[in-house]
Amino acid sequence: MSNLPEPSLQPPFTFQDGTLFLVNKPKGWTSFDVVNKLRWKIRKKLGLKKFKVGHAGTLDPMATGMLNICTGKWTKRLQELQGLDKTYTGTITLGATTASxxxxxxxxxxxxxxxxxxxxIRQAAIDLTGDLQQLPPIFSAIKVGGQPLYKKARRGESVEVKPRPVTVHEFEITRIELPEVDFVISCSKGTYIRSLAYDLGKSLDSGGYLTALRRTVVGPYLEENMWNLEELLTAIGDRDIV
Structure with missing residues (x-):
């Protein structure tokens, strides 16, 4: 895995020297919710009032799948992980749009x-592959003037969003049962799958929005090595640490 940190797949955990957990984020949880829960559990285990825990690459609340979480000294390595390519599976529903x-x-x-x-549909997916100038959703965590766009959008403020360069390595259609379309997408950091869903609908002279999303791969890190959150919390609480 070159110089990237190895994920912690089983106890004992070296929290302070640094651990990398690949956590399967539950649907409905924010990425911050997961980090907060783990930080609380680790602090309790170590008997500390403060302890560094952070994640690389936010997942939206409705999404599931891989959240890369570092502890202790390895929180300094989050930037390395954020720059990695990612792979997603999910579902786009055609025939409608939403603001987000x-x-x-x-x-x-x-x-x-x-x-x-x-x-x-298959041609439209091909056309959305390669180097793109992508317009992020206004309901996103991108900061403008120090505030996330989604906060401005929810207040009804006028928001100007600028296109950003992204690369879609693969946009494979795996199931078509209109209005639903399933996909596998591999892409660079900063790519919004929600925007690809919207753009797919638009290119078909229709609409499109994302109705399911799962992150399965980040760089060399694979889905098969993810922790279920509850199992990880149990492992932290039940086992000794190094």
Whole structure:
């Protein structure tokens, strides 16, 4: 794994010298919720009032899958992990849009889908592969003027979002049962899968929004090595530490 940190797959854990946990984020939890829960558990285990725990690469609350979490001295290595390519699976629902480009916000517009063919969908995915200038959702954690965009959007403020360069290495369509389309996407850091869902719908003269998302791979780190959150919390509480 070159010079990247090795993930901790079983106890004992070296929390202070540094651990990397690959955690399967539960649906409905924010990335911060998961970090907070682990920090509280580790602090309790170590008997400390403060302890550093951080994550690399935020997942939206509706998403599940790999959250890379570092403790102790390895929190200084979060930047290394944030720059890694990522792979996602999920579902896009065609024929409608939402303000957040996913199911977190209500549908704000509907569109026809009768004209859409399988060939059109697969071609549209190909057209959204490669180096792109992507427009992030206004409901995102990108900061403008020191504040996340989603806070401004929820207050109804006018928000200007600038396109950002991203790379989509692969956009494979794995199931088509309209209005639903399943996919596998491999991409660079900073890529919004929600924006790809919106852009796919738009390129089909329709609408599209994300209804399911799971992060399965980050760089060399694989889904099979993820901890279930409850199992990790139990392992931290039940085992001795180094």
């Amino acid at each position: 480009y996913d199911a977190e916000e209500p549908i704000n517009e509907t569109f026809p889908t009768d004209h859409i063919t399988e060939e059109m």
